[in-house]
């Protein structure tokens with residue numbers, strides 16, 4: 001056994017393999033890390049850039065200081081970053097045609113610009129923040145409990161599986177099945193238009209995540225695995241997978257080295 005093993009590979013081969021693997025892991029980590037952290041923490045620069053974007057795209061309705069204009073648009077002081085991320089991130093804002101409801105449309109800003117707008121609006125007054133990746137991670141939620149919460153609080157407007165439904169006065173509750181986890185969380189937190197606000201006393205952050213897990217489970221039934229829109233879990237999954245593989249190989253090498 002000893003002689004055979006020696007013949008099969010060079011003495012340094014396992015070491016080289018581990019080094020190569022670690023290099024690969026570091027490279028992948030370097031690529032995935034910035035995208036994972038990009039959405040957090042607003043800087044002073046973001047606030048300044050956000051104010052400019054706002055003046056050019058939003059102030060005509062909401063006013064230069066975002067205090068709103070009677071009969072045109074509401075004040076945004078205190079609505080928080082979450083409301084901006086939801087409204088601009090789903091394309092509802094900037095609003096175009098006036099109608100019973102501002103519909104979702106193609107998104108007009110990059111996520112960086114949305115974060116800047118959100119940072120500026122958040123700087124005007126305290127309001128709900130954009131949820132963290134952990135708060136909206138469907139994998140951490142309990143879909144069965146989420147179904148209960150959804151049936152009790154959401155199904156009367158959005159339908160029992162979230163497909164959407166008509167409301168009175170030409171309004172409608174849209175389908176929630178294509179909505180990203182962040183935007184689902186933010187919709188609950190900020191209650192857009194005729195949707196009620198579900199603050200953390202009504203539905204705790206854990207239960208909000210359960211709702212996200214339930215909604216996400218609806219489209220896992222359909223083929224096409226990566227349709228969930230978030231890039232995070234993929235790169236994070238790859239990362240975990242590589243680290244695990246590295247550990248397995250390292251321990252194999254270690255066991256092999258001990259027994260020879």
Ligand code: HEC
Pocket residue numbers: 054057058059060061062072073074075076079083084087088093094095096101102117190191192193
């Ligand atoms: C054409 C006018 C118009 C423009 C332009 C516009 N908005 Fe609005 N906005 C509205 C109206 C009207 C509402 C309230 C009704 C609604 O929610 O649809 C609103 C609501 C909002 C809300 C929700 C407030 C809340 O209480 O939750 C946010 C956030 C918002 N706008 C941000 C923006 C941002 C950011 C821009 C620029 C990118 C923008 N809006 C551009 C008219 C406008």
Ligand code: HEC
Pocket residue numbers: 090092101102103104149150153154155156157158167171172173174175176178179180183184185187188192193194195196198203211
């Ligand atoms: C009284 C009716 C009503 C209830 C109850 C309600 N919603 Fe809504 N919801 C709406 C309406 C109306 C909109 C559209 C608002 C808009 O277009 O700005 C909406 C929008 C949404 C959106 C955005 C969908 C998209 O991508 O366009 C999500 C997500 C959502 N709701 C989730 C929920 C969840 C989760 C619950 C339960 C915790 C809930 N809603 C309860 C009426 C309701």
